Amino acid sequence: MVEVVAPNLLEVHGVSKSFGGVQAVRDLDIAVEKGAIAAIIGPNGAGKSTAIDLISGFKKPDSGTVMFDTHVVQGQPAYRMSRLGLARTFQTAREWPRLTVMDNMLAAAPQLGMDTMWRALFARRRLASKELADRQNARRLLTEFGLFDLRNELAGNLSGGQKRLLEFARIAIARPRMVLLDEPLAGVNPVLQDKILSAVHALNREGITILLIEHNLPWVEAASDRITVMAEGTAIASGRLSELRAHRGVIDAYLGEVVANG
Amino acid sequence: MTDFLHAVGFGLVTASILALATVAISLQFSVTSIPNLAQGEFMMMGAYGGLVVQSVIQNVIVEALAAVVVGAAVSWAVYRFLLQPFVRAGTRNTTLLVVTLGVSLILQNVLLAVFGGSYLQLKVPASAPITVGPFLWTIADVIIIVAALVSLSVVHIVLRYTKFGKSQRAVADNPELARVTGINSGQVIRLTWLWAGAMSGLGGFVLGAQIGGLEPSLGFQFLLVVFAAAVVGGIGQPYGAMLGALLIGIAMEVSAAYIPADYKQGVAFAALILTLLFRPNGLVPSRSRIVAEA
Amino acid sequence: MLQYIISVLTIGAIVGILSLGLNVRWGWVGDLDLAYYLFVAMGAYVGGALQAGPSQNLGDGSGWILGMTLPFPVALLIGGAVGAASAAIVGGIALFRLRGDYFAITTLAFTLIAVEFLSQNRNIFDGFNGVYGIPQPFESQLNLSQDDYQWFFLGLCCVLLIIVYLILNLLYHSAFGRTLRAVREDEIAAAAFGRNVYSLKLKAYVIGGACAGLGGVLFAAYLSTWNPTVWAPAETFLLYAGIFLGGQANSKGVVIGTIIVVVAIPEATRFLPEIPGHGDLFPALHLVFVGIVLIAVLRFRPQGLLPEPRSRDRDNRWRRKPPPPIVEAVNG
Numbered sequence: 001m002v003e004v005v006a007p008n009l010l011e012v013h014g015v016s017k018s019f020g021g022v023q024a025v026r027d028l029d030i031a032v033e034k035g036a037i038a039a040i041i042g043p044n045g046a047g048k049s050t051a052i053d054l055i056s057g058f059k060k061p062d063s064g065t066v067m068f069d070t071h072v073v074q075g076q077p078a079y080r081m082s083r084l085g086l087a088r089t090f091q092t093a094r095e096w097p098r099l100t101v102m103d104n105m106l107a108a109a110p111q112l113g114m115d116t117m118w119r120a121l122f123a124r125r126r127l128a129s130k131e132l133a134d135r136q137n138a139r140r141l142l143t144e145f146g147l148f149d150l151r152n153e154l155a156g157n158l159s160g161g162q163k164r165l166l167e168f169a170r171i172a173i174a175r176p177r178m179v180l181l182d183e184p185l186a187g188v189n190p191v192l193q194d195k196i197l198s199a200v201h202a203l204n205r206e207g208i209t210i211l212l213i214e215h216n217l218p219w220v221e222a223a224s225d226r227i228t229v230m231a232e233g234t235a236i237a238s239g240r241l242s243e244l245r246a247h248r249g250v251i252d253a254y255l256g257e258v259v260a261n262g
Numbered sequence: 263m264t265d266f267l268h269a270v271g272f273g274l275v276t277a278s279i280l281a282l283a284t285v286a287i288s289l290q291f292s293v294t295s296i297p298n299l300a301q302g303e304f305m306m307m308g309a310y311g312g313l314v315v316q317s318v319i320q321n322v323i324v325e326a327l328a329a330v331v332v333g334a335a336v337s338w339a340v341y342r343f344l345l346q347p348f349v350r351a352g353t354r355n356t357t358l359l360v361v362t363l364g365v366s367l368i369l370q371n372v373l374l375a376v377f378g379g380s381y382l383q384l385k386v387p388a389s390a391p392i393t394v395g396p397f398l399w400t401i402a403d404v405i406i407i408v409a410a411l412v413s414l415s416v417v418h419i420v421l422r423y424t425k426f427g428k429s430q431r432a433v434a435d436n437p438e439l440a441r442v443t444g445i446n447s448g449q450v451i452r453l454t455w456l457w458a459g460a461m462s463g464l465g466g467f468v469l470g471a472q473i474g475g476l477e478p479s480l481g482f483q484f485l486l487v488v489f490a491a492a493v494v495g496g497i498g499q500p501y502g503a504m505l506g507a508l509l510i511g512i513a514m515e516v517s518a519a520y521i522p523a524d525y526k527q528g529v530a531f532a533a534l535i536l537t538l539l540f541r542p543n544g545l546v547p548s549r550s551r552i553v554a555e556a
Numbered sequence: 557m558l559q560y561i562i563s564v565l566t567i568g569a570i571v572g573i574l575s576l577g578l579n580v581r582w583g584w585v586g587d588l589d590l591a592y593y594l595f596v597a598m599g600a601y602v603g604g605a606l607q608a609g610p611s612q613n614l615g616d617g618s619g620w621i622l623g624m625t626l627p628f629p630v631a632l633l634i635g636g637a638v639g640a641a642s643a644a645i646v647g648g649i650a651l652f653r654l655r656g657d658y659f660a661i662t663t664l665a666f667t668l669i670a671v672e673f674l675s676q677n678r679n680i681f682d683g684f685n686g687v688y689g690i691p692q693p694f695e696s697q698l699n700l701s702q703d704d705y706q707w708f709f710l711g712l713c714c715v716l717l718i719i720v721y722l723i724l725n726l727l728y729h730s731a732f733g734r735t736l737r738a739v740r741e742d743e744i745a746a747a748a749f750g751r752n753v754y755s756l757k758l759k760a761y762v763i764g765g766a767c768a769g770l771g772g773v774l775f776a777a778y779l780s781t782w783n784p785t786v787w788a789p790a791e792t793f794l795l796y797a798g799i800f801l802g803g804q805a806n807s808k809g810v811v812i813g814t815i816i817v818v819v820a821i822p823e824a825t826r827f828l829p830e831i832p833g834h835g836d837l838f839p840a841l842h843l844v845f846v847g848i849v850l851i852a853v854l855r856f857r858p859q860g861l862l863p864e865p866r867s868r869d870r871d872n873r874w875r876r877k878p879p880p881p882i883v884e885a886v887n888g
Contacts, residue, residue: 056748058744058747058748077747078747078748079746079747079748079750079751079752079753080750082747082748082749082750083750087748087749087750088748089748090744090745090748094742094744094745094748095741095742095745096737096738096741096742096745096746097741097742098737098740098741098864099734099737099738099741100866100867100868100869102867102869103734103737103867104738106731106734107734107735107737107738107746107749108738108749110750111731111735111750114731115730115731115732115734115735116732117727117732117759117763119730119731119732120726120727120730120731120732120733121723121726121727124726124730127730127731130731131731135869139869151869152866152868152869154866170749174749174750297657297660297661344851347855348854348855353854355656355657356586356588356656356657356660357854357858359588359657359660360588360796360800360850360854361850361851361854363793363796363850364797364847364848364850364851364854365847365851366847367790367793367797367843367844367846367847367850368843368844368847368848368851370843371839371840371841371842371843371844371847372840372844374836374839374840374843375834375836375837375840375841375844378834378836379836486661486664486665486668489661489665490665493661522676524672524676525672525673525676527668527672528668528669528672528673531665531666531668531669532665532669534661534662534665535649535650535662535665535666538653538654538658538661538662539649539652539653539654542653542654542658
């Protein structure tokens with residue numbers, strides 16, 4: 001890995017990806033400052049989710065660079081990205097359904113090399129003290145995210161909104177430096193949108209930089225300070241939503257349709 | 263060179279048997295996505311059905327028809343009464359695989375309990391080898407090849423030109439979309455299992471005819487060769503299955519001309535593993551089911 | 557009668573060890589492995605040959621390799637290691653890209669290739685004859701009567717079963733076990749949280765292989781022979797029937813379930829009158845019954861007799877003195 005001085009926590013330069021001749025992402029540039037809550041918006045099929053997959057290592061870009069902190073990371077497998085401190089969520093909440101809520105938290109916590117076979121057999125005392133610390137931390141976070149009473153429930157039995165909150169709580173205990181949120185409102189009862197919003201702010205207050213994708217513009221505006229608009233696989237503008245409303249290309253590509261549809 | 267051509271000739275016979283079973287499993291997989299480990303037993307149920315009829319009437323056509331009917335009935339009944347409840351309950355595919363494993367265990371041992379474990383002779387019209395072009399075949403071989411060609415033509419005609427074939431392909435491509443467009447997908451799936459069972463029964467019968475006898479575990483031993491052909495061709499793709507059967511059948515018999523014949527199944531299994539590792543979608547990838555991003 | 561019960565219990569303890577190993581693969585990490593008896597066979601062949609001594613030289617190149625007269629404990633450890641090492645090779649290939657059904661079919665293909673290869677090649681483990689004349693562990697040192705020795709062997713199998721059970725229990729309840737279960741539940745999410753899924757699955761596969769190898773050495777010692785007829789793929793299916801019946805991922809459950817399926821059901825039919833000319837009838841009906849039990853369990857009680865244990869967090873300290881929640885509790 002090459003050491004580079006970067007003012008931003010995440011910098012994406014000229015990333016492209018095509019699937020069987022279809023160009024899903026084309027020459028994409030995105031930069032996210034440390035500590036920010038940034039968002040990507042755009043019409044369906046603009047390549048937003050693919051962009052997240054490419055940044056988080058779940059898909060390999062055909063070309064371009066992804067720089068996270070001082071590391072050039074494109075092409076690294078997802079688990080290594082996560083270990084560098086770049087976590088992500090998915091369009092559906094991917095809880096571990098037949099583990100309890102508490103076990104979901106403990107399994108998401110950074111393992112720091114403690115989850116090996118040999119430690120399980122020969123370093124049980126150190127393991128126990130780490131587990132106790134994780135457990136305390138998990139109890140605090142579950143309380144914060146309103147899930148404490150459900151901690152012994154199997155995660156698969158939670159409602160859609162509760163699963164989302166568990167997802168945030170897992171991110172909080174994993175303590176990444178940055179998280180990519182892929183449509184955090186998908187599958188969530190609209191009355192819970194505000195709770196998800198406060199969860200996003202809660203994560204950010206824990207010091208986690210956020211890049212999110214979402215369709216619901218008022219919610220995005222409330223959540224985020226900097227918005228990038230994607231259309232046809234590339235970023236066409238970025239700034240605050242109020243600035244973007246005046247942007248000709250953005251209106252043509254996206255907002256016009258939203259405004260017209262009410 | 264003659265040896266090689268003769269081996270290709272044997273390969274065409276093996277490929278014909280394989281094609282029946284492979285197209286059957288691909289049709290069935292295309293609509294239900296269950297890798298059916300009981301397929302070999304469907305073949306054997308059909309073949310033993312033919313054997314029972316043989317004790318009454320010695321007529322190859324009647325025996326084969328009996329195999330078709332028994333195979334179809336068993337396949338339909340297994341889907342309707344055992345698998346469908348699991349599918350409706352949203353059971354995961356891996357668990358469904360275990361269910362078909364249970365079905366295989368039951369059917370194979372029902373045959374063992376009824377017919378015993380020893381080899382039972384399946385009599386077919388015997389003849390001295392005859393020369394057909396560059397190939398050396400018996401009458402039974404020719405019958406097998408003709409049976410396969412007729413069945414595969416039927417598959418092609420049904421899939422391309424009938425209303426049922428169009429519905430079948432629609433369900434295979436996208437079950438949700440098919441349902442929205444008013445296709446009774448439940449019925450299409452059950453009929454596909456019936457159809458696949460018929461072809462499996464015939465496949466089991468011609469397998470027994472080529473070997474000259476039957477034993478209950480023959481189907482399971484043959485099943486993985488069928489899987490190899492299905493995977494090489496592109497699983498869930500009837501036309502790919504034909505290609506896969508041709509390639510695996512010829513590869514097995516030609517390899518037997520050069521390495522000990524005991525390893526010819528190993529050739530098929532190796533092809534299965536290598537295909538899954540390096541070209542998991544097979545030679546003719548199905549549009550709706552991509553195993554892994556290349 | 558007593559001797560008969562002892563021998564049944566001995567087989568029960570051995571298949572108990574085998575089922576615990578397979579349960580690591582399927583119950584803990586969710587890989588439907590159909591090659592399990594391949595690793596049992598590796599342990600049994602190698603462990604057996606290491607104790608049975610050099611095979612008779614008939615001059616035609618047949619016989620088995622590794623013929624030595626090592627003491628049982630050494631053979632046991634080597635057999636376990638061979639099971640683990642062969643699992644590392646097969647798993648290393650099969651787990652690299654394949655999951656679910658495709659993984660299952662591939663492992664089945666590996667087993668069938670191995671059965672074919674070892675059956676046909678008389679110069680590795682003597683083809684269909686296999687390794688025979690495997691001595692009974694410690695028999696020559698102990699000088700016990702036949703009856704007392706049977707008790708001793710049962711005790712040996714039970715001690716090993718308990719050791720395997722305790723070690724696996726420790727692993728299951730550790731962070732390692734929890735991570736494996738997270739991989740079982742959703743490996744993509746596990747990767748997103750920094751878990752190396754391939755490496756974890758391979759570790760589970762190798763642990764299973766080690767148990768298979770150990771059990772194989774014991775099994776071969778019990779039978780005093782090992783050949784291709786005892787490790788057909790159907791043996792693995794029986795273990796699965798036991799695991800599903802007893803309760804996936806529940807160690808006690810899988811041992812009990814496997815003993816019911818592999819030992820208790822066939823032994824129960826042993827007292828039925830034999831029908832002349834139908835020697836295959838009762839073994840066949842046993843397997844029909846096992847198939848029916850397997851399907852019925854999957855349909856009506858998929859968690860098995862003893863469901864997977866659920867860990868409980870019992871500390872209620874936060875409930876008594878809750879800090880102000882940032883997000884209010886969500887109902888519904």
